[in-house]
Amino acid sequence: MITVAAERELRHAVAKWRGRGERIGFVPTMGALHAGHLSLVELARKHASRVVVSVFVNPTQFGPGEDFARYPRDLEGDSAKLAAAGCDLLFLPEADTIYPPGSTTRVRVEGPSRGFEGECRPGHFEGVATVVAALFGLVRPDVAVFGEKDAQQLALVRALVRDLHLAIEIVAGPIVREEDGLAMSSRNVYLGPQERRAATVLQRSLAAARAAIEAGERDPARLVDRLAAQIAAEPLAHLEYAAVVAADTFRPVERIAGEVVIPVAARFGSTRLLDNARLRVD
Numbered sequence: 001m002i003t004v005a006a007e008r009e010l011r012h013a014v015a016k017w018r019g020r021g022e023r024i025g026f027v028p029t030m031g032a033l034h035a036g037h038l039s040l041v042e043l044a045r046k047h048a049s050r051v052v053v054s055v056f057v058n059p060t061q062f063g064p065g066e067d068f069a070r071y072p073r074d075l076e077g078d079s080a081k082l083a084a085a086g087c088d089l090l091f092l093p094e095a096d097t098i099y100p101p102g103s104t105t106r107v108r109v110e111g112p113s114r115g116f117e118g119e120c121r122p123g124h125f126e127g128v129a130t131v132v133a134a135l136f137g138l139v140r141p142d143v144a145v146f147g148e149k150d151a152q153q154l155a156l157v158r159a160l161v162r163d164l165h166l167a168i169e170i171v172a173g174p175i176v177r178e179e180d181g182l183a184m185s186s187r188n189v190y191l192g193p194q195e196r197r198a199a200t201v202l203q204r205s206l207a208a209a210r211a212a213i214e215a216g217e218r219d220p221a222r223l224v225d226r227l228a229a230q231i232a233a234e235p236l237a238h239l240e241y242a243a244v245v246a247a248d249t250f251r252p253v254e255r256i257a258g259e260v261v262i263p264v265a266a267r268f269g270s271t272r273l274l275d276n277a278r279l280r281v282d
């Protein structure tokens, strides 16, 4: 695995591979890598002959008062995990490589950014869309892999690629969970032991919602009420939202049908966690 920070070196390595007819896979990350990220690297390996992973804690996707400064950083650990996972190139850009001095361009994807994370974290998705567009321009991958855990971000990236005619295949990796069901997240390290136990309510409530749909429930309001009540029964959980949305537009559905996502966001103490269930209902 080679590690590069400069744009020139990145372009040189990727151009060399491309010149040999290789297919370039890309996994953008903010580091503090866990098994969920590594599963995305593995998936990229299946879709490409070379895999580039970026680690960049993107300041523009954090709001004022959010955890940018204390976001977990572990470059040495990340680098070792990526080398073992079969990453070919680790890209570690400086902020002024992503945002060249004088840069004023911001990318806003309207539809799927509305509501949910877009409402709870104003400016977040503009930061995500801008950095993803910049990273795509730098790496120029054939295929890029994103996790289904950030389901709204995934819908946004798909819309960005479609609307800007970027010739990049987007592949989604399923959520990877701890043994007790908690979705893996770099932010899980913030949880105290009691919060950590309480946080499993998210997966349990989503599993119950999935079972209700499989048993024939098609009314999103009734489903969300039950899900919210189950989360409210956990004293350490503070639900921010739960809904049933269409997977591609991230708009709430009136009847549960087609490919839907049930996104939930909740706070446990000062830690905000996301989870979701994705299912196809015929």
Ligand code: PAF
Residues within 6 Å of the ligand: 028, 029, 030, 056, 058, 061, 128, 131, 132, 150, 153
């Ligand atoms: O999902 C993430 O880790 C980030 O939002 C991403 C896609 C790497 C952009 O900074």
